[in-house]
Amino acid sequence: MNAPRQHIPQLVIALFLALMMGGAIWLKIPLSWVINDALVRLAMNGVLVLSLVPMLNAGIGINFGLPVAVVAGLLGMCLTVNWKMTGLTGFVAAVLMAAVIAVIFGSVFGRILNRVRGREEITATFIGFSFIPLTNFFWATAPFTNPAMLWPIGGKGMRPTIGLKSSFAKILNDFLPLEIGPFVIPCGLLLFFACSCLLVHLFFRSATGKAMQAVGENEGYARLCGIDIDWMRQLATILSTVIGAVGICVYAQSYGFIELYDAPMMLAFPAASALLIGGSIAGRTSVLNVIIGTFLFHTMYILSGPLANDLLVPEMAEIFRLLLTNGVILFAMLHAGGRNGKPCPAM
Amino acid sequence: MLELRNINKRFGPETALESVSMEIGAGEIHGLVGLNGSGKSTLLNILFGSTTIQETGGYDGTYLLDGRVRRFSSPCQAIRCGIGMVHQEFALIPEMTVAENILISREKGYPFIDALFPRQFSLVDRTSSAMAARQTLHRLNLDLDPDQTTGRLSMNVRQFIEIAREISRDDLRLLLLDEPTAILNTADTDQLLTTLRSLADKGIAILFVSHRLQEILQLCDRLTVLREGRVVSCCAARDSSIDTVTRLMVRESVVKVSRTQRHTDSPPILSVRDFRVRMAGEELHGLDLDVHRNEILGIISLSGHGKLAFGAGVIGQVPFCGRLRLAGEDCSSSPCAAMIRKGLFFLSEERSQLGLLLQHTIMDNIVFAALHHNKRFHHPHWPHWLQVPDQKAIRRHAEHCIAEYDIRCTGPLQSVGNLSGGNQQKVRIAHALTLSPQLLIVNEPTRGIDIAAKERILNLFLDVNHSEGTTIVIASSELDELKRICDRIAVLYRGRLHAILDPAADDLLFTQAISGEPVLQ
Numbered sequence A: 001m002n003a004p005r006q007h008i009p010q011l012v013i014a015l016f017l018a019l020m021m022g023g024a025i026w027l028k029i030p031l032s033w034v035i036n037d038a039l040v041r042l043a044m045n046g047v048l049v050l051s052l053v054p055m056l057n058a059g060i061g062i063n064f065g066l067p068v069a070v071v072a073g074l075l076g077m078c079l080t081v082n083w084k085m086t087g088l089t090g091f092v093a094a095v096l097m098a099a100v101i102a103v104i105f106g107s108v109f110g111r112i113l114n115r116v117r118g119r120e121e122i123t124a125t126f127i128g129f130s131f132i133p134l135t136n137f138f139w140a141t142a143p144f145t146n147p148a149m150l151w152p153i154g155g156k157g158m159r160p161t162i163g164l165k166s167s168f169a170k171i172l173n174d175f176l177p178l179e180i181g182p183f184v185i186p187c188g189l190l191l192f193f194a195c196s197c198l199l200v201h202l203f204f205r206s207a208t209g210k211a212m213q214a215v216g217e218n219e220g221y222a223r224l225c226g227i228d229i230d231w232m233r234q235l236a237t238i239l240s241t242v243i244g245a246v247g248i249c250v251y252a253q254s255y256g257f258i259e260l261y262d263a264p265m266m267l268a269f270p271a272a273s274a275l276l277i278g279g280s281i282a283g284r285t286s287v288l289n290v291i292i293g294t295f296l297f298h299t300m301y302i303l304s305g306p307l308a309n310d311l312l313v314p315e316m317a318e319i320f321r322l323l324l325t326n327g328v329i330l331f332a333m334l335h336a337g338g339r340n341g342k343p344c345p346a347m
Numbered sequence B: 001m002l003e004l005r006n007i008n009k010r011f012g013p014e015t016a017l018e019s020v021s022m023e024i025g026a027g028e029i030h031g032l033v034g035l036n037g038s039g040k041s042t043l044l045n046i047l048f049g050s051t052t053i054q055e056t057g058g059y060d061g062t063y064l065l066d067g068r069v070r071r072f073s074s075p076c077q078a079i080r081c082g083i084g085m086v087h088q089e090f091a092l093i094p095e096m097t098v099a100e101n102i103l104i105s106r107e108k109g110y111p112f113i114d115a116l117f118p119r120q121f122s123l124v125d126r127t128s129s130a131m132a133a134r135q136t137l138h139r140l141n142l143d144l145d146p147d148q149t150t151g152r153l154s155m156n157v158r159q160f161i162e163i164a165r166e167i168s169r170d171d172l173r174l175l176l177l178d179e180p181t182a183i184l185n186t187a188d189t190d191q192l193l194t195t196l197r198s199l200a201d202k203g204i205a206i207l208f209v210s211h212r213l214q215e216i217l218q219l220c221d222r223l224t225v226l227r228e229g230r231v232v233s234c235c236a237a238r239d240s241s242i243d244t245v246t247r248l249m250v251r252e253s254v255v256k257v258s259r260t261q262r263h264t265d266s267p268p269i270l271s272v273r274d275f276r277v278r279m280a281g282e283e284l285h286g287l288d289l290d291v292h293r294n295e296i297l298g299i300i301s302l303s304g305h306g307k308l309a310f311g312a313g314v315i316g317q318v319p320f321c322g323r324l325r326l327a328g329e330d331c332s333s334s335p336c337a338a339m340i341r342k343g344l345f346f347l348s349e350e351r352s353q354l355g356l357l358l359q360h361t362i363m364d365n366i367v368f369a370a371l372h373h374n375k376r377f378h379h380p381h382w383p384h385w386l387q388v389p390d391q392k393a394i395r396r397h398a399e400h401c402i403a404e405y406d407i408r409c410t411g412p413l414q415s416v417g418n419l420s421g422g423n424q425q426k427v428r429i430a431h432a433l434t435l436s437p438q439l440l441i442v443n444e445p446t447r448g449i450d451i452a453a454k455e456r457i458l459n460l461f462l463d464v465n466h467s468e469g470t471t472i473v474i475a476s477s478e479l480d481e482l483k484r485i486c487d488r489i490a491v492l493y494r495g496r497l498h499a500i501l502d503p504a505a506d507d508l509l510f511t512q513a514i515s516g517e518p519v520l521q
């Protein structure tokens, strides 16, 4: 019975989005461009957002240590590029290798988080931050051999951006595209995203998933029911890391480049924002929150650029964009945290 | 002093209260009785202005306090009008000390600073606060260090702290008590009732909810009986008897269960030697006890003498020292999971904190442990290691439990947080019995359960004990219940085994044993 009240932020944001859409049509910004872009961005960012769900539901909090997962994904992709695997094989190999590396990273990461009960979010943030310089050192000295990845001069150390054109750029985006008039629906990409969502959804309906949620909701109860709390939390961290690593592969193939060095540093924040906008409640975040949140967040992001360009001075676009998205996040959080931040029993 | 006219309260489509009218005068103790889910807590929440009432759509009707219409939107306003409430699920802050909890928002300040600054800025005087707290505890005859944190204290101590918090208020005029005696034993209850009487004599009105009709009749001046949200009777306690009240509540008389068959000397399934558990306020200091296979063993003691610590120690919720043998194996340092795999299960006396997943559905709660520890609810078409739950079977089982335990709800998909206290307790018992452990240790199984459902649950215990051979250990403060269903009753005193008595022994012997006097066996 609380349902309508609880979804107010989502409704308001959706309304706001509709308003922006109206503005876009009025300014003759092509609708097809907006929709095509929105779908692509939904699917390419969606997996990264999805990666936050296991840890959130296990009560560890938002994974601000997403850079750890991203680095695992980057390593997987760099290895495939280095071995000159291309096309679909390249992508699949990248995803598989990223997942394996992520399992290793995730279990170490999870073990650390188990030692800092109650301060996981801030610890994860700093793990993420301190992991980046470490990897920077690695990128600068790594013994990769494919000259396409190395600095053109000197031939040592990785470039900050590596083009994927010759390996697996847009492999999912261009898989099974459905063209309806001016609209292009990236079926392959969406299908991949949908499958990931389905897997996560099914996982949380299995006994293990339910146990994980129980750990997030009431640790004492879960322990009395004979659930290994530490293992559940570690498993959640591993899952989050693996999904995050896969997420960055999807992101990179759609973007067309691998970005190394400091690029992964701040990736956790837009993902967290999207999830918050989606109306997630700690411990009970569903895949639906992920989809709604990612869609609202990124469509707003797409629209705010050209709107600001046309309505204000072009230089303002980026400022406007940041102002808008962060303001909306604050609004969503204020609403979710209202009434003493008490989680609503009825979803 | 207090008058209610035609109070209606709905939770969505469901009606929780329907045209409830009642009056309470100053200095009156008014009893409120009814089955689980009949709307007692809801009524008290309305009187106290709890936020849950607002969030679920408010209520209709007139609420008059001293002739003025009131409509509280938060407990703060109610407290300002001199209303105090002891909640069914406690409202203490676990990280704060006993003294802080008792005197919350009424801490004693330094007079000098209080003279200079408004109340909000006064500096708390710890020594005088602790003194005041100690005095209040003394009024309740409770010997407790006011400087320890509340979170680790046992349930009945916390119950007393909660009561102490309310009665230490000087401006108290109306006291709402929601099942304050549910886990107190006879001695503690008597103590509390005397305290309440003396409060009432000072002119404080008290609304008292309980499932123990005896104490209601003993304490109250008048009583109101609720059935399915309606007032079915309001009469003077002097003119009614347990039997008439029962009939008003249940519409039929309740048959009390009792057992005849007695086991004697099967081998022990669980034995503890020099068992020490450091559970604050309920320590065990070296218990030697054998639990025989197939028996129902009762454990009774005064509060603070260790009955609640036994189960918590055995399952590993609280660390213990000493030796513990379960089914012949030494398990002195096994985690909870290992103990459960060996066929042990423990239901703690904590309901909301350790007992339930409040945001999940009844269905999920009932099958939670079973889903993890046996294959009963795994989908037959999928490999077991995938642990795919068989939703149909789970639903069927949940519906079966709802009928069998008489859980008052809208269906298996209702979330447990919305159930009334007694119905939550039924869900927990269904949860434990669904796992079908070999040895079940239950603390206060009938806490907050109404007179009809209590018999049903005791009967279920007897049933599983008889048909599945489940060994059951019940730690309870209800001597009467233990005497009816147990094979043996262990009496603890100061954290040690004092005597093992036959349930047929007379009450006097039990009273002596519980208070630590030597008994001849």
Ligand SMILES: Nc1ncnc2c1ncn2[C@@H]1O[C@H](COP(=O)(O)OP(=O)(O)OP(=O)(O)O)[C@@H](O)[C@H]1O
Residues within 6 Å of the ligand: B011, B016, B034, B035, B036, B037, B038, B039, B040, B041, B042, B043, B052, B056, B088, B408, B409, B417, B418, B419, B420, B421, B422, B423, B448, B450
């Ligand atoms: N937050 C809520 N949302 C929906 N329904 C609720 C909520 N709280 C209580 N109810 C329903 O209102 C009815 C009355 O509940 P209440 O807690 O007042 O019972 P009670 O008389 O205190 O029972 P008990 O003896 O078990 O404590 C129940 O049917 C319960 O399911």
Ligand SMILES: [Mg+2]
Residues within 6 Å of the ligand: B040, B041, B042, B088, B178, B420, B421, B422
């Ligand atoms: Mg109640």
